[in-house]
Amino acid sequence: MRQPPQDSELGRLFGQFPRAGRVQWIGLRPARDVPMRAVDMVEAATGGGLAGDRYSGGSGKRGVTLIQAEHLPVIAALSGHAEIAPATFRRNLLVSGIPLVALKGRRFRIGEVLLEGTDACDPCSRMEAALGPGGYNAMRGMGGLCARILEGGAIRVSDEVVAE
Template sequence: MTLPPADSELGKLMANLPRAGRVEWIGLRPARDVPMQAVEQVRAETGGGLLGDRYTGSSGKRGITLIQAEHLPVIAALSGHLAVAAAILRRNLVVSGLPLVALKGRRFRIGNVLLEGTDDCDPCSRMEVALGPGGYNAMRGHGGLCARIVEGGAIHLGDAVVALPD
């Protein structure tokens, strides 16, 4: 994703976030087709994934997946549920307080971990089973963000999510 020049009017608007976010939930997928495991902290590996997650050894743009806490009620409403548990959506982190879409193409920190937002985290066909018929479409536009781990470290519940200046 190409961002507008930082000194342009649009660049200034896109860089202006109202506040830092916060890590609300951390989950790991230890293997394919097993439930997510909620944890209080996790180690992010530079250029890789999260220790204990089935994608630990993989590299690239999907080292970690994030979803916005404020979107969980929207997904629930659109899929006909009163609430949706973070674990069934299969993202690694649930964060609140800032729009994840604003981190796409940007670097940001969670605790001491440096990340780069790489792409939308689109839903997969498994959401039809997890949320019921129409679950895939209920998540479209609300699936979150994929990020590359630039500098690893520990991520804890309650850590701040802070966008870095361009």
């Protein structure tokens, strides 16, 4: 959905956030088909990706992937699990407290890094194997957000996530 004009009522609603979010976990995918590596801090490169991630030199539209912490228990329940570790979803950042869907098409900051939400991060067929039969559908609509890095810098666990 395109952003409505900022001076409209809907535009004002799109710009309202109840509070800042917070980075809960950071994971890197060093190579294809290898386990994620959890880190406390990572460097984000302008126009690229995260240092140590297999997509670090990518096109930029998918420089960082984020998933909503509040969705993990729902995905777990829908796929028949008591809980699911963040690394299972192969997203870089687990974020809580701010609705990621509302950051699509917007600029936002995580610590010193400026990002722009580019697209939904839909689940892939690997989720069927990771979560079991029906895992792909259990995750639909809750796969998170892809973002472009506009200004690089460090991202740390516990950094605030703030819409601009």
